Amino acid sequence: MTRQLVIGNWKMHGSIGKVRSVLPELARSKLGPNVAVCLPYPYVMLAKSLLKDSQVQVGAQDVSEYHVGAYTGAVSASMLADIGCELVIVGHSERRRYFSESSENAARKLRACLDAGLFPVYCVGEDAEERASGRHKEIIAAELAVLRGLPIGLYAVAYEPSWAVGTGVIATSEQIAEMHAFIKETLEPRTRVLYGGSVKGSNAEEVLAVDGVDGVLVGGAALSASEFLEICMAAR
Numbered sequence: 725m726t727r728q729l730v731i732g733n734w735k736m737h738g739s740i741g742k743v744r745s746v747l748p749e750l751a752r753s754k755l756g757p758n759v760a761v762c763l764p765y766p767y768v769m770l771a772k773s774l775l776k777d778s779q780v781q782v783g784a785q786d787v788s789e790y791h792v793g794a795y796t797g798a799v800s801a802s803m804l805a806d807i808g809c810e811l812v813i814v815g816h817s818e819r820r821r822y823f824s825e826s827s828e829n830a831a832r833k834l835r836a837c838l839d840a841g842l843f844p845v846y847c848v849g850e851d852a853e854e855r856a857s858g859r860h861k862e863i864i865a866a867e868l869a870v871l872r873g874l875p876i877g878l879y880a881v882a883y884e885p886s887w888a889v890g891t892g893v894i895a896t897s898e899q900i901a902e903m904h905a906f907i908k909e910t911l912e913p914r915t916r917v918l919y920g921g922s923v924k925g926s927n928a929e930e931v932l933a934v935d936g937v938d939g940v941l942v943g944g945a946a947l948s949a950s951e952f953l954e955i956c957m958a959a960r
């Protein structure tokens with residue numbers, strides 16, 4: 725059985741000092757290749773060097789949908805591959821909310837990752853109003869529609885209801901099980917589906933025991949080595 729994935733997303737947090745204090749602790753802990761950290765671009769190469777003797781993978785949090793050219797400020801998938809990056813988060817709810825990114829943009833980014841040999845993690849999730857009005861499945865189905873035709877196994881999906889992201893309010897085990905089953909039914913049963921939203925050391929074991937959970941995408945708790953390690957240890 726493939727081990728559950730644990731992916732840390734540092735978002736726009738950190739500094740050289742912070743990277744130098746957290747990552748060596750992960751390197752010393754003999755984690756497997758099922759663990760990854762997605763850092764802000766400026767720290768990706770430093771992370772690669774700090775983790776060079778470990779199996780922990782290094783990722784980015786976004787990528788350009790374009791391959792090369794006059795796109796000021798953008799970073800291409802081939803550049804990320806060039807510096808040793810292994811995975812990329814695409815379509816995160818914060819990209820959708822603060823940068824007006826659509827599912828179509830995210831799907832183009834996902835394809836750019838596949839072309840460069842990177843493993844993309846495509847995020848979906850409903851907001852509080854969409855959940856309250858019972859439209860959550862409809863929203864997720866629309867977000868998944870852009871993945872039609874893409875090869876299963878070369879990417880993962882992260883279910884991250886935005887009402888659970890950074891709020892301390894985690895989705896219930898029933899909600900997680902229902903949505904993961906829905907995503908697998910909509911795409912393909914073999915699709916790896918991660919849960920994200922207020923995962924911490926104290927609730928990781930419960931979340932990772934839910935049916936259909938193939939891993940977790942961790943925000944705030946990934947900034948503390950001890951907390952992140954506790955989550956890694958709960959992966960089966």
Ligand SMILES: O=C[C@H](O)COP(=O)(O)O
Nearest residue numbers: 733889890921922943944
């Ligand atoms: O990418 C990670 C998610 O947005 C979850 O963030 P969080 O663990 O801080 O709630």
